[in-house]
Amino acid sequence: MKQILTILFFAVSCQQCSSQTSSNSKTKKMETTDKKSPVYSSTDTSKVNLTDEEWKKMLPQDVYNIARMKGTERPWTSKYENFYDKGTYYCAACGNPLFKSDTKFDAGCGWPSFYEPISKGSIIYTPDNTLGMNRTETQCGRCKAHLGHVFNDGPPPTGLRFCINGVVLDFAKAKEAEKNYKEKKEEKPEQ
Numbered sequence: 521m522k523q524i525l526t527i528l529f530f531a532v533s534c535q536q537c538s539s540q541t542s543s544n545s546k547t548k549k550m551e552t553t554d555k556k557s558p559v560y561s562s563t564d565t566s567k568v569n570l571t572d573e574e575w576k577k578m579l580p581q582d583v584y585n586i587a588r589m590k591g592t593e594r595p596w597t598s599k600y601e602n603f604y605d606k607g608t609y610y611c612a613a614c615g616n617p618l619f620k621s622d623t624k625f626d627a628g629c630g631w632p633s634f635y636e637p638i639s640k641g642s643i644i645y646t647p648d649n650t651l652g653m654n655r656t657e658t659q660c661g662r663c664k665a666h667l668g669h670v671f672n673d674g675p676p677p678t679g680l681r682f683c684i685n686g687v688v689l690d691f692a693k694a695k696e697a698e699k700n701y702k703e704k705k706e707e708k709p710e711q
C-alpha cells in the first residue's frame with residue numbers, strides 16, 4: 521500500500537511540475553510582445569484565435585464591447601471622425617494594419633470612413649442580417665474583431681464605404697514617410 525501511495529505521489533507531483541513549466545513558458549512568451557495586448561503586433565500576420573474570456577482580460581472595456589460583442593460606438597464620438605493626419609490605421613485589438621489615411625474620406629455619417637482596405641487579406645467580410653437589414657460586416661483579417669460594415673455608396677475608385685468604429689482603430693503617424701518627403705523636397709532646389 522505504501523509503495524502504491526509513493527508511486528501515486530510521484531506521478532501527481534510530476535504532472536504538476538510539467539504543467540507549471542508549460543504555463544511558465546507561456547507567460548514568458550506573452551511578456552516579450554507589445555504592452556497593449558500579448559498578441560498586439562503590426563508585423564506578425566499569424567491568425568489570432570482567442571476566446572471572448574481571454575480577450576476580455578486584455579482589452580479595454582470599450583474596445584472589447586465593439587471588437588468582441590459587435591457593439592457600435594455612438595456617431596460623431598470618434599477622435600478619428602474628423603481626423604486627416606497622414607499615416608496608417610491598425611486594429612486596436614491585435615495591431616493588424618487595416619487602412620491607409622489616404623483612403624479616408626468624409627462620409628458625413630458620424631463614423632471614420634474609408635474607401636479601400638490596406639490589403640485584400642486585412643479584412644474579412646461576413647453577411648449580417650441583424651436589425652432587419654442586409655449588411656456586410658467587416659472584421660479584422662487577423663483576429664476577427666468586429667470593425668463595422670461596408671456599403672456600396674462610397675467614392676471612386678472602389679465605390680465602397682467602410683464605415684468603421686473609431687474605438688477599434690489605432691493610428692500611427694507616417695513619420696518616416698513624411699521625413700523622406702521633406703528631404704526629397706529640400707534636395708530639389710539644389711539640383
Ligand SMILES: [Zn+2]
Pocket residue numbers: 611612613614615616660661662663664665
Ligand atoms: Zn485584429
